[in-house]
Amino acid sequence: MSQTEEAKTVLPLDEVRALAERVLEHCGYASAHADAISDMLYRCQLDDCQSHGLFRLFMCATTMKDGKIDGAATPVIDSSDTAIIRADARDAMSLLAVRDAMPELISKARRFGMAALAVNNCFHFSALWPEVEELSAAGLAGLSMVPSHSWVAPAGGTKGTLGTNPIAFSWPRRGKDPFTFDFATSGFARGEIELHKRAGKPLPEGVAIDRNGQPTCDPEAALDGAMLTFGGHKGSALSIMIELMAGPLIDDLISLESEAAAGRPGCAPYHGQIILAFDPEKFSGGRVAVNDERAERLFADIIGQGARLPSQRRFAARARNLARGYVEIPTALHRDLLALMD
Amino acid sequence: MSQTEEAKTVLPLDEVRALAERVLEHCGYASAHADAISDMLYRCQLDDCQSHGLFRLFMCATTMKDGKIDGAATPVIDSSDTAIIRADARDAMSLLAVRDAMPELISKARRFGMAALAVNNCFHFSALWPEVEELSAAGLAGLSMVPSHSWVAPAGGTKGTLGTNPIAFSWPRRGKDPFTFDFATSGFARGEIELHKRAGKPLPEGVAIDRNGQPTCDPEAALDGAMLTFGGHKGSALSIMIELMAGPLIDDLISLESEAAAGRPGCAPYHGQIILAFDPEKFSGGRVAVNDERAERLFADIIGQGARLPSQRRFAARARNLARGYVEIPTALHRDLLALMD
Missing domain, CATH: 1.10.1530.10 (Malate/L-lactate/L-sulpholactate dehydrogenase, four-helix barrel)
Known part of the structure; x- marks a missing residue:
């Protein structure tokens, strides 16, 4: 069927x-x-x-x-006098930690103009767009990045080093759905490969290599080998940036370290997450209305030529x-x- | 020849x-x-x-x-109590404004953990990597974005709306050259197209369309038509993010507005620039050494499989x-x- x-x-x-x-x-x-x-x-x-x-x-x-997950841990939120909030998920899923820290992230972004939430010691399996859309619902621009397991080969490489390393961005639009994207820097989302495997469908070309570093369209061989990044060396460079920003910057794991830390294969990746929030009010010096119009002219020009906005x-x-x-x-x-x- | x-x-x-x-x-x-x-x-x-x-x-x-440039304007630097520094280039080239504001950007990043420099009202023609490498020379991670003229079509589009919209990132490595990338989100850099035109060389396929929206490898036709983004809809989404972050967020122009504001064709683009700085010391809670080692394991794994780091x-x-x-x-x-x- x-x-x-x-x-x-x-x-x-x-x-x-x-x-x-x-x-x-x-x-x-x-x-x-x-x-x-x-x-x-x-x-x-x-x-x-x-x-x-x-x-x-x-x-x-x-x-x-x-997995080595704690299903009942209470997150610890640490907000110093900097623009950074640290949320220690204490080996639980990331989502409760993010929920608990979100009000402080919004508050700090409004105070400092920009702020960052660093989530540590969490299992992570979720889409990023709901979190950045929550920021844009509060009138802020949001940017989030996470590593994952080391499933993705760097440009020119032969084996998994990088995570699927998604990046999500959301921009507030008054009275409209936000401008939001959330994409894996792998050529294909890991979840989509799993769905292809469940559905018995082949992968498109150019998104994966097998365990010998050879191109493959077989979802099983891809899951056993490595995925490729989107956009060649540029996508690969971006993916490395995500590793650094959501890993060593915030004192948390890189994708290479995730699988061993998470438990047996099949567990959600274990690592950190960074969410950045930017306040257009502070950045524009209070000139949000005129800049909203400017952004809408950009969106109208894109839509007017038959192209689509993401999401x-x-x-x-x-x-x-x-x-x-x-x-x-x-x-x-x-x-x-x-x-x-x- | x-x-x-x-x-x-x-x-x-x-x-x-x-x-x-x-x-x-x-x-x-x-x-x-x-x-x-x-x-x-x-x-x-x-x-x-x-x-x-x-x-x-x-x-x-x-x-x-x-162009409408002022070759002698003195930049005005405005540093409030937020994490944002605004540098008004006053219709001059961007570079003096950035140079004047850089010490305060570094100082604020160390104080708040992260900081942003918003450069306004500038002509801009330059590579971004020297500025983000200056941040990483100070031990910070740097991220910079600019729009340009509306030379690039969005994914699924037929005409120029977006700029070449480069993004640059630099990560400090102790005793080594930093991890740095600086790439246009167009499939090809505008400067490279100009060099191809000067050299009489054809463009690679898939980087440009002519004025009728048809694919072309002719540098002249590409300069007269539009470029395409790298990485399909993902690269296009990223390019739109750069328009928003380096334009409406900071109360400055989008690429669609740049050419008219700059002067006659051939002038450098006129718009804003955003430079973000992140302090690993503050983000990691003082655990820079262990995270430097972690980042080096990532780089070693990439190099070890025959792939190259950018730059x-x-x-x-x-x-x-x-x-x-x-x-x-x-x-x-x-x-x-x-x-x-x-």
């Missing part, structure tokens, strides 16, 4: 969150963590972001079973799913999720 | 700077500006960076002749040219530069 013919199950919006919470608590996550994680999964599923929605419960379950499919899905009050997920996924609670 | 057979002229290092200063002062730049600009051209030429070395004197000359050719040229005390430039370039003073 092809993906387009795949059987679907309807889930009311409340049930998306409730199902996630039930699975997570069954797996051993304390309720505060289950709540923060479910909120992330709900936001992704609401946008029909299948790779980072409820599908990620499998990784949450595996990480609890096989538009996601925003359309969100509007549709909110209006109808439910999402659709593959029936096989729903069945497998329920089986996690057997 | 192919590029490799091109006749070369030897210039002693002192003469690189002195020639640049003579040309600039002849063109009408006040000595403080001529000094700051010459220093930039010298640093690029020292690294055999032909596209951003003495070659750029033509653009400096054209900008003075045909290595530049660093090798610098070492060679410093050791021998001279650079080589095309004889035709030297002749044309001298003719600027006729």
Whole structure:
């Protein structure tokens, strides 16, 4: 059965969150963590972001079973007199730490003009856009970066060194969905490779090499070998920057160190995360309105020539799913999720 | 005559700077500006960076002749109690403003953990790496972005909207050249297209479209049409982020506005620049040594598999040219530069 013919199950919006919470608590996550994680999964599923929605419960379950995770740790937030907030996740998933630190990040960005949240000692599996969109909902520009496991070869290389190293950015637009992107610096998202494997579909060319460093379109061989970065040596350079900014800069692991620290294979990566926030009010000297108009002229010029802004499919899905009050997920996924609670 | 057979002229290092200063002062730049600009051209030429070395004197000359530039303005530096320094270049080239503001940027980054320099109302033609390398020489990580003229089409588009929008990053390495990259988010650097035009060489495929939105390898047609971003929709998204961060965020122009503001065609772009500085000491909670080792393990793993770090050719040229005390430039370039003073 092809993906387009795949059987679907309807889930009311409340049930998306409730199902996630039930699975997570069954797996051993304390309720505060289950709540923060479910909120992330709900936001992704609401946008029909299948790779980072409820599908990620499998990784949450595996990480609890096989990983060195603490499912009940209380994050410790340390906000000094600098523009930096440090959030120690204490070996739990990142999301509760980020949620707890977010108000201080927003407050510091408004005070100093810019601020950074460094999340340490966390397992991380989630999309970055919900966090940077939270910043732009507060009128700030947000930029977030994380390493992952060392699944990606540098340009000119033959084996995994870098993570998929996503970077996400969000810019506030008054009365409109923000300008947001969130992409892996690998040519293909790891989650998409896993979905291709589940669906038995080949990968596009040029996104992966096998364990011998040779090009491959087989998802299994790619998962066993290494992925390539997008954009050749430029994408590779950007990925190295992400390693440095979300690793050594904030006293946390690089992707090469993540897998051993996380537990057995299949666990979520274990490392740090950096989230930067910029206040247009402070940066522009109070001239936000005129600069909002300027940004809108840029967006209008892009759209006017038939090009698309990123995230538009996601925003359309969100509007549709909110209006109808439910999402659709593959029936096989729903069945497998329920089986996690057997 | 192919590029490799091109006749070369030897210039002693002192003469690189002195020639640049003579040309600039002849063109009408006040000595403080001529000094700051010459220093930039010298640093690029020292690294055999032909596209951003003495070659750029033509653009400096054209900008003075045909542009709305002020060749003698004194920059105004405004440092409030936030982490932001604003440098108003007052319609001059950017370089003197950046030079004047750099000590305060370094000082604020050390105090707040991170800081930003927003340069406004400047003409800009220069490479970004000398400025971020200055930050990493001070032990900081540096990140810089600028728009340019609207020469680059967004992914899926047909005409120029975005600038070549370079992004540069530098990370300090103790006792070694820094990890530095500086690349245009266009598939090809504008300066390289100009050099191809001068050399009569075709462009690679996939970097440009003509004025009708059709692919082209002709440098002239590309200069008349639009360039494409690197890395498809990801590179395009990144380029839009650079427009926003170095434009509306800091109350300055987007690439669409640059050409009209600069003067007649051929002038340097006119817009703003953002330079961010991050202090590893503050971000890591004083654990710089252990994180330097971690970063070095990353670099060693990349080099160990036969891949190269960015900027290595530049660093090798610098070492060679410093050791021998001279650079080589095309004889035709030297002749044309001298003719600027006729």
